[in-house]
Amino acid sequence: MDVQVAPLRSWDDFIPGHDRFALPDFKDVSKWNNRVVSNLVYYQTNYLIVAATVISIVGFLSPLNMILGGTVVVLVFTGFVWASHNKQFIRKFKKQYPATFVIAIILSSYFLISFFGGVMVFIFGITFPLLLMFIHASLRLRNIKNKLENKMEGVGLKKTPMGIVLDLLEQQEEGINKLADYLAKVKE
Numbered sequence: 001m002d003v004q005v006a007p008l009r010s011w012d013d014f015i016p017g018h019d020r021f022a023l024p025d026f027k028d029v030s031k032w033n034n035r036v037v038s039n040l041v042y043y044q045t046n047y048l049i050v051a052a053t054v055i056s057i058v059g060f061l062s063p064l065n066m067i068l069g070g071t072v073v074v075l076v077f078t079g080f081v082w083a084s085h086n087k088q089f090i091r092k093f094k095k096q097y098p099a100t101f102v103i104a105i106i107l108s109s110y111f112l113i114s115f116f117g118g119v120m121v122f123i124f125g126i127t128f129p130l131l132l133m134f135i136h137a138s139l140r141l142r143n144i145k146n147k148l149e150n151k152m153e154g155v156g157l158k159k160t161p162m163g164i165v166l167d168l169l170e171q172q173e174e175g176i177n178k179l180a181d182y183l184a185k186v187k188e
Helices: 029-042 044-061 063-086 088-096 098-116 119-139 144-154 161-169 173-187
Strands: none
Touching (some): 029 044, 044 063, 044 119, 044 161, 088 098, 098 119
């Protein structure tokens, strides 16, 4: 299956009035995750433009540190994904604790970048765009087109770059449902 870049959504759809935003139900992690994943897939091209803008600004102000930071994050991400595909223990850990796996990638990247002295570039050039995407994806309510697009991605009719990244991180509903089940057990 060929990878298709998702279309750019209109900015009126991406940032509509306040009536299309709402706080997620923090008690229902599965539903919150479904909203985040759906929005990440649906608005991925818009998120790419926002991230590219922030990265370009930070890169203009500190180009060497931005290149170093980006390289470190890509290498750490690739290393973690490779290890999870080749080491059973890590694969099992990633499936049981997908959010912890993502946090481990971010913390490992932060540690390596701090070793080279580019912490502020990491925070503003790499972490800030990710935080913006996560906040928007958490707060933006889904619409019918969003739900339809995600069903097509889910059944394999369409494959997008964000879908591939989410699959590599195993940040799909199956993995987060395990987290929700675990949290429900802890509450009992």
